[in-house]
Amino acid sequence: MAKTITQEFTKGLWAEIPPFRLVLGLCPVLGVTTTMENGIGMGLATTFVLLCSNILVSALRNIIPPKVRIACFIIIIATFVIVVELVMQAYAYPLFLKLGLFIPLIVVNCIVLGRAEAFASKNGLLPSMADGLGIGIGFTLSLAALGAIREIFGTGTFFGASVFGPSFQPFTFMIQAPGAFVCLGLMLCIMNLFE
């Protein structure tokens, strides 16, 4: 694959942007995007894990025996997830409480494991970093977009600031579970329209 580092980075922003193109890791996408802030926070946490695990997997790719590679990847990922958990507990406790369960569940986010297996285990350090960062930022953008839409319509605010004024009756549906599914489905539909 004669792709440049830039290409590896940018593909995650559109061509392979999760979770729209790579329909994976839907749980946090649906679960935490009630506000844009949550979305970005979750996205950045995932990006950090993705970047670090990609780096470590890429660095160790020649040492890890292929038979137990999946287990090793999970351990690596889990380690970084714990790091994120502890850091967030220390410095962003309110956000940590909001994201709650979904932080430990980054471990089983298929995107992270998928990138480790499909990319980092076969490519060098720099491309893996670019890949992890690209996919991570793409993921963050998706989460932010979904969070923004749900927040604007669901609570009538944007980053906490009121958008429509006090007379606005928010579509509570949007921030609740069913709204998450429908909203993501429609966004996918719009993505498909632009193909």
Place this chain on the structure above:
Amino acid sequence: MVTALLFMLGLGAACGIMLSVASKVFYVYEDPRIAEVEAFMAGANCGGCGYTGCSAAAVAVVAGEAPPSVCIVADAEAAGNIAAIMGVDPGTAEPLLSYNTCRGGDRAPDKYYYMGINSCQALATLYGGKRECPVGCLGLGDCVRACAFDALKMGPHGYPVVDEVKCVGCGACERVCPKDIMEIKTMSQKLLHLNQYDDRIAPCQQTCPAEIDIPRYIYQIKSGDYEGAVNTIRERNPLLLSCGRVCPHPCENKCRRGIEDEPVSINQLKRFVADYEMNSGRRLPVSVAPSTGKKVAVIGGGPAGLSCAFFLRRLGHDVTIFDANPKLGGMIRYGIPEYRLPKEVLAWEIQGILDLGIDHKPNVMLGRDFDIGALMAAGYDSVFLGIGAWKDYTLRVEGENLEGCYTGINFLTNFALWQQEDGNEDRRPYVGNKCVVIGGGNTAIDCVRTLIRLGAEEVSIVYRRTRKEMPANEVEIVAAEHEGVKFTFLAAPTRVIGDEDGNVTGLEYLKMELGEPDASGRRRPVPIEGSETVMEIDMLITAIGQGPDVFFKDESKRLDEDLNITRWNTIDSEDPVALQSSIPYIFTGGDAATGADLVVSAIGAGRRAARSIHLYITGEEVKTPEKTLFTNNIPVSIFESVEGIEKSARTKMPELPVEDRIKSFVEADLVISEEEALYESNRCLQCCLTCYNKDVA
């Protein structure tokens, strides 16, 4: 910190030890390719592919149920690696693939059109469909919408087109189609299908004894897909090089263009693509179903036996061909002369069939070297008797055993054996100067044309009816005429005259005249009293027909009682489609079942017998589907006239000039050029059951 490390280490070790012990204790054998395939999958076990985890997806890939690109996390490279593991492997399971059986689409005339309805199912329920064709595609695309894999598109001609790469054989299209246009079949199921009354097939395909999808392969030639055309033919006929040369193409008699114009030269096109494959120096891969572990003995390596073995092998059975001659081919090797079918070509073709993994035991004859009982004892599950028709009928007149008198097949075989195995001029079979061949069939024509090439001065045919009634192929008769063969029609031999040394010197015959038509519609020749005439000859060949030689029946106690033989010495099978003999595990086909017939009929019978054998050894009932067409035509598809045909000349078959070809056994008929093939393929109307492509007309 230390406790944490110790704890993780302990936990990791505990898990690792437990799993490694478990993997030894609970070891179960698996296809090693599953592990190989799984190694290339992402291992995320995300389930996004629709399978239950990566190992389940790997199992599905190895079983051929999922495409190599099944993993949605892994990249294209991984899919490529998986495809490489699977390869074109004869042992892989057969994928189910959707395919569209209708060629009508836009060109099929509409009976009525109801604007409001946009669903095939609704239209079919309301009106039975908008098309005039009773079985054709309605073209509203219920199937396209049903496809969850984006593998179906409404094609440019108004009927759905399958993208075989994307199709996973889920069957959604088949379920929604109200007209049963969409079929989901494995290659085996396709190979087992016999033409039926409700099939969407053109008159040529209905007529072809081998049931080849003729319009399809001509369309493939037209679009430059010669390899596709070869594959299409191979679904029905493994001997395309031979058939392309010797087939009298009954299909062309039913060609719809032939009603208003000259028929499409179908067989020339077949020969063109067959030669294209051979000359390309590369054999196209032929798919073979996974092994079933069943063994079948095919007795007789002629066209029927080869065809039966070929299809049985493709269905996954182990096949052994037992043949009495040193080389395979039967009548097409030893009966059809070199100038019509070069043996180099035949050998290439047969090698391709054997390469699928078919065993060949030469020089063993049923009844002489082994019997059926021995085969059953050796563990064969079923037997195909394709022993052909090698026993010449005799004239039953005085003197036909004189020196210099031969029978047709005997003469051709002896010469072919000498030509192929020996070639020493000293041992060359006897050839006279004034030769007479009695008979009007292809064997008679082969005899005279062989004699001409062997340098006989005067060669003539004596036939008791007229040229019009001769059963031989028209082209062959014309070629014989060009090569200088004399014809004596309306002459019935009554006596062969010899000299005191026992050598033949003359043939006495009665002149005949045509009387009333007989049961077969041919006018019966009636002898003219007192018209005896004597021809001076020094060699006589009797080629008035042949039947199977069933002497083996007398050698085997077991078969004596149970195997029924008809009064024409053919092996009796009650159902000419199922071809099961009176002993359930013995099947038959070709000349052995019908008496002397066309090569292509034997090939068709070989496939039908293979189908029956497959049903028999897989424990299913050997039954002919009720709607089986078998050599009949679907009435609605046979037209009296065809509108709007503009005449265009049929491509002439290129042949060697007469003066060159009568001196040697070099192949006399040549192959058409690529431009000619493209021109000829464009003459095809691409008929379906009732519609055809009017733009070509």
Place this chain on the structure above:
Amino acid sequence: MSEMGYFSIIISTIFVNNILLAKFLGNCPFLGTSKKMETAVGMAMAVVFVLVMAGAITWVIYHVFLVPFDLVYLRTIAFILVIASLVQFVELFLKKSIPALYAGLGIFLPLITTNCAVLGACVINIDEELSFIKSLVSSFGFAVGFGLALVLFAGVRERILLARVPKPLQDTSIGLVTAGIIALAFFSFKGMV
């Protein structure tokens, strides 16, 4: 949840806090294995099986090892390791010893290893500080809820296969919208417990 009765826990975990539709856990296999009813039923059974076992073993790990040794922060890594090994062990065991059960249910096991529903449910049980028995009941409820949603969804999806869906909405897109509508239905259980 820890002060609820067993029945309330069951109702709560199956309907009100349905793990798929209210907690958003286990969505990847939800969309992947709901294309066919057969697969969905198998998956549902396998999840019940594994989740109960995982609920038990993670409770033991947490309360017997992690809490006494003050290693609670290792929870995530320890749980995932144990669950993955457990699932793999069960798979190997079933394949060899009870092939019939394996054919019906075992083939779904690998899919569950990295299913966030399993890890998620275990973590929820711990967070809610449930007793051993209650956490078993809760795991069972979550699994049944997962299965229920999956089977319902598969039934709807089989119908969608035959429906005319606008091109851009096809496949996952319509799947998500449908899931939303099913979630809406589950919404009406709110307030039951």
